Amino acid sequence: MAHEPPRLTISKLQRMKRSGDKIAMLTAYDYTMAAILDAAGVDVLLVGDSLAMVVQGHETTLPVSVRDMVYHAEMVVRGSQRALVVVDLPFPHGQLGPRRTIQVAARMMKRSGCQAVKLEGGAQQAATIAALVDAGIPVIAHVGLRPQSIHALGGYRVQRDEEKLQADALAAQQAGAFCVLMECVPAPLAAQITKQLDVPTIGIGAGNACDGQVLVTHDLLGMTLGKRPRFARAFADVGRQIETAAKNYIAAVRTGEFPSTAEAFE
Numbered sequence: 001m002a003h004e005p006p007r008l009t010i011s012k013l014q015r016m017k018r019s020g021d022k023i024a025m026l027t028a029y030d031y032t033m034a035a036i037l038d039a040a041g042v043d044v045l046l047v048g049d050s051l052a053m054v055v056q057g058h059e060t061t062l063p064v065s066v067r068d069m070v071y072h073a074e075m076v077v078r079g080s081q082r083a084l085v086v087v088d089l090p091f092p093h094g095q096l097g098p099r100r101t102i103q104v105a106a107r108m109m110k111r112s113g114c115q116a117v118k119l120e121g122g123a124q125q126a127a128t129i130a131a132l133v134d135a136g137i138p139v140i141a142h143v144g145l146r147p148q149s150i151h152a153l154g155g156y157r158v159q160r161d162e163e164k165l166q167a168d169a170l171a172a173q174q175a176g177a178f179c180v181l182m183e184c185v186p187a188p189l190a191a192q193i194t195k196q197l198d199v200p201t202i203g204i205g206a207g208n209a210c211d212g213q214v215l216v217t218h219d220l221l222g223m224t225l226g227k228r229p230r231f232a233r234a235f236a237d238v239g240r241q242i243e244t245a246a247k248n249y250i251a252a253v254r255t256g257e258f259p260s261t262a263e264a265f266e
């Protein structure tokens with residue numbers, strides 16, 4: 001029986017932190033993109049609830065359902081071979097207390113085949129994180145700007161409450177989270193927390209001292225509709241290329257230039 005190459009493990013991520021090898025994480029929501037990003041060598045693929053915004057067109061991450069998350073996670077697992085696949089617990093399923101959160105997280109893992117879940121919160125979520133970990137479900141804790149709490153936080157802005165951020169990150173580690181993701185945190189504070197923690201930190205808008213970075217792949221590719229956040233560097237201009245390709249196709253169809261005889265059958 002042919003064995004698939006093993007996926008990156010949580011212990012490998014811990015070793016990367018110790019050796020100073022940076023962790024590269026990107027979001028993915030479908031088979032083809034997962035396969036391309038996996039082949040490029042990305043370490044962690046996140047089926048983020050950002051899919052509510054960039055795939056489904058909602059204003060916030062709140063509307064996406066467990067069923068939607070599983071649907072997309074299945075495709076990402078099928079498309080990837082090497083990366084660790086992590087799936088977001090969608091609102092409000094990470095906040096329903098240990099028992100109900102375990103039920104949802106276990107269902108998501110069983111149906112999609114993902115290897116871990118991500119949940120928003122730190123100190124307040126410590127009991128839930130501990131219960132998930134006890135149940136054999138690896139957890140990434142997402143602290144700082146928590147998009148599922150956007151209405152409570154009052155907007156997408158940098159989180160500067162140093163005491164709270166430190167308490168959240170430490171509580172998440174103590175509860176057993178294998179990684180702490182920090183969103184929109186001042187770089188010096190993220191650096192300090194990264195030093196304090198034994199588990200790896202992943203930053204988004206948190207400076208370059210974190211143990212790794214994550215971006216929403218639509219931002220990475222230059223496919224952001226509307227205002228791109230300051231931290232979301234576009235590494236390509238795929239949005240414009242798609243538009244140009246579509247315009248060229250439309251013109252070729254309208255003039256009859258496409259398909260050519262070489263693209264047709266005798």
Ligand code: KIV
Pocket residue numbers: 027046047048049050051088142181204214216
């Ligand atoms: O849902 C998502 O894509 C995320 C990233 C912004 C980290 O949580």
